[in-house]
Amino acid sequence: MPTAPPVFEPRNPDWEADLRASFARQGVMGHIGAELGALAPGEAEIRLPYGAHVSQQHGFFHGGIIATIADSAGGYAGFSLMAAGDGVLTVEFKLNLMAPADGELLIARGRVLRPGRSLFVTTAEVAVLRNGAETPCAVMQQTLMRITGRHDVTG
Amino acid sequence: MPTAPPVFEPRNPDWEADLRASFARQGVMGHIGAELGALAPGEAEIRLPYGAHVSQQHGFFHGGIIATIADSAGGYAGFSLMAAGDGVLTVEFKLNLMAPADGELLIARGRVLRPGRSLFVTTAEVAVLRNGAETPCAVMQQTLMRITGRHDVTG
Amino acid sequence: MPTAPPVFEPRNPDWEADLRASFARQGVMGHIGAELGALAPGEAEIRLPYGAHVSQQHGFFHGGIIATIADSAGGYAGFSLMAAGDGVLTVEFKLNLMAPADGELLIARGRVLRPGRSLFVTTAEVAVLRNGAETPCAVMQQTLMRITGRHDVTG
Amino acid sequence: MPTAPPVFEPRNPDWEADLRASFARQGVMGHIGAELGALAPGEAEIRLPYGAHVSQQHGFFHGGIIATIADSAGGYAGFSLMAAGDGVLTVEFKLNLMAPADGELLIARGRVLRPGRSLFVTTAEVAVLRNGAETPCAVMQQTLMRITGRHDVTG
Numbered sequence: 001m002p003t004a005p006p007v008f009e010p011r012n013p014d015w016e017a018d019l020r021a022s023f024a025r026q027g028v029m030g031h032i033g034a035e036l037g038a039l040a041p042g043e044a045e046i047r048l049p050y051g052a053h054v055s056q057q058h059g060f061f062h063g064g065i066i067a068t069i070a071d072s073a074g075g076y077a078g079f080s081l082m083a084a085g086d087g088v089l090t091v092e093f094k095l096n097l098m099a100p101a102d103g104e105l106l107i108a109r110g111r112v113l114r115p116g117r118s119l120f121v122t123t124a125e126v127a128v129l130r131n132g133a134e135t136p137c138a139v140m141q142q143t144l145m146r147i148t149g150r151h152d153v154t155g
Numbered sequence: 156m157p158t159a160p161p162v163f164e165p166r167n168p169d170w171e172a173d174l175r176a177s178f179a180r181q182g183v184m185g186h187i188g189a190e191l192g193a194l195a196p197g198e199a200e201i202r203l204p205y206g207a208h209v210s211q212q213h214g215f216f217h218g219g220i221i222a223t224i225a226d227s228a229g230g231y232a233g234f235s236l237m238a239a240g241d242g243v244l245t246v247e248f249k250l251n252l253m254a255p256a257d258g259e260l261l262i263a264r265g266r267v268l269r270p271g272r273s274l275f276v277t278t279a280e281v282a283v284l285r286n287g288a289e290t291p292c293a294v295m296q297q298t299l300m301r302i303t304g305r306h307d308v309t310g
Numbered sequence: 311m312p313t314a315p316p317v318f319e320p321r322n323p324d325w326e327a328d329l330r331a332s333f334a335r336q337g338v339m340g341h342i343g344a345e346l347g348a349l350a351p352g353e354a355e356i357r358l359p360y361g362a363h364v365s366q367q368h369g370f371f372h373g374g375i376i377a378t379i380a381d382s383a384g385g386y387a388g389f390s391l392m393a394a395g396d397g398v399l400t401v402e403f404k405l406n407l408m409a410p411a412d413g414e415l416l417i418a419r420g421r422v423l424r425p426g427r428s429l430f431v432t433t434a435e436v437a438v439l440r441n442g443a444e445t446p447c448a449v450m451q452q453t454l455m456r457i458t459g460r461h462d463v464t465g
Numbered sequence: 466m467p468t469a470p471p472v473f474e475p476r477n478p479d480w481e482a483d484l485r486a487s488f489a490r491q492g493v494m495g496h497i498g499a500e501l502g503a504l505a506p507g508e509a510e511i512r513l514p515y516g517a518h519v520s521q522q523h524g525f526f527h528g529g530i531i532a533t534i535a536d537s538a539g540g541y542a543g544f545s546l547m548a549a550g551d552g553v554l555t556v557e558f559k560l561n562l563m564a565p566a567d568g569e570l571l572i573a574r575g576r577v578l579r580p581g582r583s584l585f586v587t588t589a590e591v592a593v594l595r596n597g598a599e600t601p602c603a604v605m606q607q608t609l610m611r612i613t614g615r616h617d618v619t620g
Contacts, residue, residue: 028217031208053186062183063245064223071219090218091584092608094249094404094451094559096431098424113449114408118583119556119610121406121449139423139431141404141451143557143608145584246429247453249404249559249606251586253579268604269563273428274401274455276561276604294578294586296559296606298402298453300429338527341518363496372493373555374536378529400528404559 008042008112012084015041019076026072034069036076042112044076050104061101066108066126066138070095073110074122074142081115087147091119094141101137103130110142120144163197163267167239170196174231181227189224191231197267199231205259216256221263221281221293225250228265229277229297236270242302246274249296256292258285265297275299318352318422322394325351329386336382344379346386352422354386360414371411376418376436376448380405383420384432384452391425397457401429404451411447413440420452430454473507473577477549480506484541491537499534501541507577509541515569526566531573531591531603535560538575539587539607546580552612556584559606566602568595575607585609 012018016039023029023036029046032054037045046069048054048061056062071093079088110124126138167173171194178184178191184201187209192200201224203209203216211217226248234243265279281293322328326349333339333346339356342364347355356379358364358371366372381403389398420434436448477483481504488494488501494511497519502510511534513519513526521527536558544553575589591603 022212025212026217027207027210028220052182055182057177057180058242062181062223063248064219064226065183067222067226067248067250068217068219071222087213090252092249092251092557093218093222094247095222096247096423096451096453097245098426098431113406114446116408121408123449136424139433139451141406141449143406247402251578251606251608253581253586268561269601271563276563278604291579294588294606296561296604298561332522335522336527337517337520338530362492365492367487367490368552372491372533373558374529374533375493377532377536377558377560378527381529381532397523400562402559402561403528403532404557405532406557407555 008081008115010041010081012082014084015080018084019044019079022079023076028068029072032065032068037107039080041080042077044073044080044110046073046108048106050106058100061106061128063097066097066101066106067095069106069108070110070124070126070138070140071142073108074124074140075110075144077110077112077122078115078120078144081112082146089145089147091143091145093143095138097138099135099137101128103128103135105129107134118146120146163236163270165196165236167237169239170235173239174199174234177234178231183223184227187220187223192262194235196235197232197270199228199235199265201228201263203261205261213255216261216283218252221252221256221261222250224261224263225265225279225281225293225295226297228263229279229295230265230299232265232267232277233270233275233299236267237301244300244302246298246300248298250293252293254290254292256283258283258290260284262289273301275301318391318425320351320391322392324394325390328394329354329389332389333386338378339382342375342378347417349390351390352387354383354390354420356383356418358416360416368410371416371438373407376407376411376416377405379416379418380420380434380436380448380450381452383418384434384450385420385454387420387422387432388425388430388454391422392456399455399457401453401455403453405448407448409445409447411438413438413445415439417444428456430456473546473580475506475546477547479549480545483549484509484544487544488541493533494537497530497533502572504545506545507542509538509545509575511538511573513571515571523565526571526593528562531562531566531571532558532560534571534573535575535589535591535603535605536607538573539589539605540575540609542575542577542587543580543585543609546577547611554610554612556608556610558608560603562603564600564602566593568593568600570594572599583611585611
């Protein structure tokens with residue numbers, strides 16, 4: 001029988017405040033108009049309204065922009081399980097674009113698959129909302145590195 | 156003995172003009188300030204000057220922004236070898252972030268590894284320029300799909 | 311709210327028999343001792359008992375062997391949804407090794423995320439069974455191509 | 466101008482002997498008939514003659530077998546640059562299958578792109594030899610972890 005999804009206990013009691021502070025420092029998120037959505041230990045959602053400034057040549061959300069919010073959603077899902085003062089770096093990620101991202105809102109939901117001592121594995125599903133209905137448009141698999149002794153929030 | 160890098164013949168005599176027209180239609184490229192660099196059949200370079208609007212929480216270029224220009228550099232490397240009127244879609248890509256992208260200019264160089272009938276495999280190397288010296292900071296491997304009967308340039 | 315996992319309708323009424331016949335033709339599966347496990351539309355399980363012939367230098371299952379059964383589990387998950395006479399080719403896959411594959415049985419469970427017209431996106435989770443308990447040890451994300459007009463079963 | 470490929474200095478004076486000893490301990494390599502080819506600091510080649518035991522349903526080399534020798538070629542390319550006594554683990558890899566691996570010999574050539582303190586990024590190109598001519602059939606991008614204080618050779 002397949003194993004059930006893991007349930008995670010945060011190590012940092014202030015994880016949510018620290019996560020929001022780190023997100024606020026990502027210049028690119030404010031610039032493109034991305035916002036944090038639902039948060040839980042091991043899970044983070046990022047939402048991005050459509051605009052021409054995030055489009056590709058056919059008028060859909062650009063694949064790189066999908067990657068940008070998927071990368072951060074996975075990264076913050078991992079960050080939520082790290083210790084106070086830890087930083088997070090993306091080692092690598094892989095993104096499949098499954099359908100045109102044609103809609104008014106892009107939603108990336110990151111989730112930790114495996115929190116290791118130094119490396120985390122995460123996944124993110126990206127959906128596009130169009131006329132109130134969600135369509136999955138991308139899926140990501142990611143490796144993160146936990147950085148100790150370096151404050152993510154204070155730079 | 157390893158095989159030499161392939162030499163490519165473009166199928167579309169107007170490939171460079173069509174590529175520049177397609178790039179100009181990618182809203183996100185203008186918005187973040189990215190520009191086309193050197194172009195050749197099977198190769199495309201994209202350059203992006205630094206700014207707070209493309210930064211992550213430590214002040215370096217954001218991984219998603221690196222992905223954005225790497226994805227487009229690989230995509231346009233492929234597009235340069237397609238037939239007139241073809242469109243290009245990214246099927247998927249995988250990006251390794253190898254060093255902090257700390258500098259004043261980001262340069263992504265895409266290159267076709269294999270131009271297939273419908274699928275292309277490309278790679279892109281991303282370097283950051285700091286005080287005149289280049290440091291490799293990321294490498295990407297990508298799959299593209301050639302779309303026929305749909306004009307990339309005219310939408 | 312996240313979208314529910316999709317429910318798939320097979321297009322080929324003989325999908326299970328055709329899948330088993332194709333698996334029987336994969337020389338490598340018999341050679342390493344891999345067997346089909348549970349099958350359902352859009353899902354396929356492959357099981358591999360441990361032996362020195364599938365080990366790496368520390369005595370665990372080799373990462374390439376994990377890749378071999380994950381690749382086939384994803385491939386047959388996709389094949390189960392294809393039309394009679396279709397063939398399946400792996401375009402690419404990405405595998406994260408999350409924990410040492412130390413145990414007596416390796417189990418790969420493939421699942422379709424998106425069945426497209428020509429391209430399928432799948433995922434596979436790989437677990438290792440040790441003293442009756444399962445530990446997740448790898449996760450894969452994969453792109454498949456549906457090949458029409460070429461019989462997978464009859465070669 | 467693109468940066469030239471890096472030249473690497475080995476840290477372990479016995480890197481080649483240690484690499485050969487580690488390879489000899491990978492049960493799967495002997496079982497499938499794989500052999501080491503050319504070695505250099507930061508580079509490793511693995512060669513595998515064809516047989517039904519490494520085939521898929523169309524009679525070509527199986528994608529998982531291609532992954533197996535590509536993974537090891539990248540891993541040993543990295544191992545060649547590590548310190549005496551270090552071990553190497555694959556964190557993840559991504560493999561594109563670019564053409565049917567139809568031939569009598571499979572050759573994987575691994576090469577280090579970036580040797581970090583704990584993480585290495587490598588690439589591998591896989592070619593198939595048929596009637597004396599090489600055809601590229603796959604390309605891999607990989608992340609390795611250097612394990613210190615644990616002897617790879619002695620287990």
